[in-house]
Amino acid sequence: VSFCLVGDFDKIWREHCEDEETLCEYAVAMKNLADNHWAKTCEGEGRIEWCCSVCREYFQNGGKRKALEKDEKKALLASKTTPALNVPHTPKIEDPLPNFGLTNHEAMTEEFLHSLGKIRLLDVGSCFNPFLKFEEFLTVGIDIVPAVESVYKCDFLNLQIQQPLQLAQDAIDAFLKQLKNPIDSLPGELFHVVVFSLLLSYFPSPYQRWICCKKAHELLVLNGLLLVITPDSSHQNRRAMMMKSWKIAIESLGFKRFKYSKFSHMHLMAFRKTSLQTTSDLVSRNYPGMLYIPQDFNSIEDEEYSNTACYVRSDTEDEQLAYGFMELPDAPYDSDSGESQSSSIPFYELEDPILLLS
Template sequence: MATEEHKYLSNFFKDVHLALRESSADIGVDKAWHYHCRNKDVLKTYAQYMQKLATTHWEKNASDELSSASSRITWSADFAYKYFINKSYMKQREKEIDIGNKINIKINNADELFTKPFKLLDVGSCYNPFNRYDFFEVLAIDLCPANNIVFECDFLQVPIQSDTVIIDNKVIQLKEKSFDIVTFCFLLEYIPSSELRIKACEQAYKLLRIGGLLLISTPDSKHVGANSKQMKCWRYTLAIMGFSRIKYEKFKHMHCLAFRKCSNKEVAERWATLHKESYMNYSIHIPQDFKNKNECKVTSSSIKVEVEDFRELPFNIIS
């Protein structure tokens, strides 16, 4: 059972997410996101509270059937380890070659090779929970880091170029095709629109090596069929980008998904074409996108986060 502190912290996050969505509807997603990224008071509190919730409450309840933050981390780490150590990526590549031969799609014959430590980019990391695994070389980034082993970065805006540049604990740019794994652990539901969630996944695609993994976990306490169409739309959208879904599990409180960057984008696009259903479109929606304000409103946290918190700066100073 959740403690009062647990409920308080959780409600604060819900307030922040709701205020950001309301601001996006009011002034536009791009402006709202820019203002949010500059609201250091809210971001700092968010980071502190997230670290507290994850390390004090979720890790304490980690045995509850993968319902905690530590379990989303464990699931991601375990899957990545088995994928690379057992060389499952080679089996996936063989499948892609077989498909390519059947439909006349050329697959690069160069062997994929991944060695320890595997390079992992943890987006929205907060406090760098993957740091405890010695088989990862972690670059942890967040809008507002909770400690000095996480680097400040707006993943939606950071340039992807020929090298990674970090100055004064801030990521200035990231190197393309340089990561074995990109993780979005409870990240996409934070982002206020389908368009920006798509942008985040497109950024991940640019950063991953061929055969690399995009690992996504997202909260959902409903039964497996409740939001199944949305999950299928996620798979369809990511396939259009060039990702192949290779693992999906629905647990009591979350979905966990693993996507592979295909050797040839056309292989994934072919799957999307063959499996497209009438309700599918190029989108990454979450259930909250379709709720009205009264359904979403949370008022139990003592630090109330209002839409106005994301209007603190004049828009003309935004580059």
């Protein structure tokens, strides 16, 4: 309520991080939920498995090479259709792809080098370090209150980003294996993958979500991946405009969406870092405000109304209601192709996002 009244999200977040008792209870509950519920009920729709699958497709099975080739073709086509000028063009920071230029040979060489070492992965809001069991990753899990010892304590929102390390790959790997707990700062351009699994909706403010995405861009190497997973149990197109809005906001930082999927209870997106410079044009558009969630629009009156006494269903009524929901159609869709996995109906993204500045 105090956030709604004064909008002091820094103060709210600081007080939240200081409430260690509640945070510890939350961490234990999340681990139990993952171990005892998600592992059993999310067969075929595991968010961790999806992240691993996207990383393998991108880094090991030619996904990155194909994306770079597409960038190169687009740039070549643009150069042919743009009239020649006497003044040479200097890419601005705002240009979406100022660093597309890896040749096919260079891209394949870089991909081969990646295959020799592990993929450096930062799992933000890790809780119980689910990526640690996968051999292809050198994983760093961070959380404000870790549920297991292998996760570092870190407030990502206030993490300090330092200058990139000028070291060989094996030296960078050694650096990551010797991190001190808690983590207050990290060098930029350190990771191949940054994971935001059920993270962004945890923050009370769109601006905080924007800051997280900006930090992720700074921490990723060029052509690294940002994986964003956010909860949503509604049908396919219910949040289409919100997801389009998120896509525009995140891409404005210097990303390009590589993959999109919709599971029964979540949206899953993979973004590729396409520019070394982290752009932050907040003049032409309110990009931070575009990272909204439905809860952002809840009013104080709604909160007060929700606290009033309400009818409580019996266990039998709950079972009947749950059985009724089992009869609903379920047609998840995958990737940017726009095709449903179990339906011929295309998924259309709306062109105009919701802008909070109206």
